[in-house]
Amino acid sequence: MGEVDPTFVQELEHRPKLSLIEAKGIPEIDLSPIFHNEVPNPSAIESLVKEIGSACKAWGFFKVTNHGVPLSLRQRLDEAARLFFAQSLEEKKKVARDEIIPTGYYDTELTKNVRDMKEVFDFYTNDPFFPLTPHENDDRVIQWCNPTPPYPSNFRVIIEEYIEEMEKLARKLLELIALSLGLEAKRFEEFFKYQTSFIRFNYYPPCPYPHLALGLGRHKDAGALTILTLNEVEGLEVKRKTDQQRVLVKPTRDPYIINIGGIIQVWSNDANESVEHRALVNKEKERFSIPFFFNPGYDIEIKPLEELINEQNPSKYKPYKWGKFYVHRTNSNFKKQEEENLQIYHYISYLRERYFNKCMT
Incomplete structure (x- = not known):
């Protein structure tokens, strides 16, 4: 094994274990x-x-079968992604993203200030608008336009077809989650009129030091649904x-793996919780994953839903x-931060902070 690039090395407590526990309990739900x-x-x-309600509360993750997405479409998408990542770095960087508009290809992403052992290609739905900066007093917005990879030639067409199927499935899943919370089925629909959803292609190359590095570091998804x-x-x-044990999810060919994100955790006022997860690398085999992140419009205010708040369960x-x-x-x-990147717990309410402080004393 050659010299280890220190930018990939995880802190000792976060390195992968040699013995893995398989997650047999993740529910599989027939749609x-x-x-x-x-x-x-x-x-x-x-x-x-x-x-659905039980799976969201017990795991935050579940699998779905009979989901309506044609297997042939997924196979076409998989093949196109493999062809894209098999190109030279020079070719892939023709559609590279930057710090202003982070759509397209990237190979030096960080999670919690440690570099991930992966390459990605991001493609957003409908070229959405986002704030130009995260500063509260800056009202400027910018459109994030997707680059079109020249190879494979049909990549963009397949992506757009697949995104349509993902949106249909995501909306149905959100209806079921809403009903499980005692809400109207269409309760979440208003938040996705102008969405900021996107599809990500992850390529994890064979890694010579899988005991030190991660394909994707520990994190919780920030959006609504993955x-x-x-x-x-x-x-x-x-x-x-x-x-709180880390358990390995057995990969599945047809079922999709679903997990709820931080937005649903907030909307549900903690009835459903976003769960931490990460991606390991393999010493000999390359690995691919394709998540679709279903997210609301950039100007949507995220807060607990009024129907789920009362005196016994304040916001x-x-x-x-x-x-x-x-x-x-x-x-x-894109670059290391002096402080941890923004998390939903940074928005814990005063009443909850007071309760936590009381429990700690």
Whole structure:
């Protein structure tokens, strides 16, 4: 093994363990009642809502089958992604992103100030608008336009077709989550009129020091919902809520892996929690993953929903603007920060802070 690049090396407490625990308990949920039944079955849908609610509370992660996304489309997307990443670095950098508009290709991303052992390509839906800076008093916005990779020639067309399918699935999942919280099915719809969702292609090359580095460092997703597809190489680790152990998720070909993000944690006033996870690397095999991040408009204010707040359950978070929050987080992907990048717990309300302080004394 050659000399280890120190920018990839994790602190000792965060390095991968040699013995891994497989996460057998992540629920697998059949979406047939909403995608494959011409006539809705209220009893089946009610049961499905309960399954979704239980999975969100117990794990924050679950798998879905019979989701309506054609396998042939996923296969075309996988093949196009492999062809893109197989190009020379010079070719891939023709669609490189920058600190102003972070769409496209990148290979030096940081998570919690440590470089990830991966390459990525990001593509946003509908060339969305974002704040130019995360500063509260700066009202300027900028449009994040997607570059079109020249190779493979049909890459953009396949991506856009796939994004349409992801949006359909994400909206259905949010309806089920809303119902599981006792809300109207369409309660979240208003927040996604002008969305900032995007698809990410992750390529994790074989790594000579998998015991020191991570493909993607520990983190919690900040958005609303993540829909993930993996190849056959293991790597996703989830922190189990019951005992805080990191457990390995067995990769699946057809089911999607779903996890809720920080926005739903805030909207639900902590009824559902975003869960920490990370990605391992393999010494001999390359690994691919394709997450779709379903996110609201940049100007949406994120705060606990009024229907879920009462005297016994007061609001646990102060409001924040999604666009400002996201731009602040994205900036930390490019260079080391003196402080930890922005997290939803930075918006814990005064009442909750007082409760925590009382518990600590």
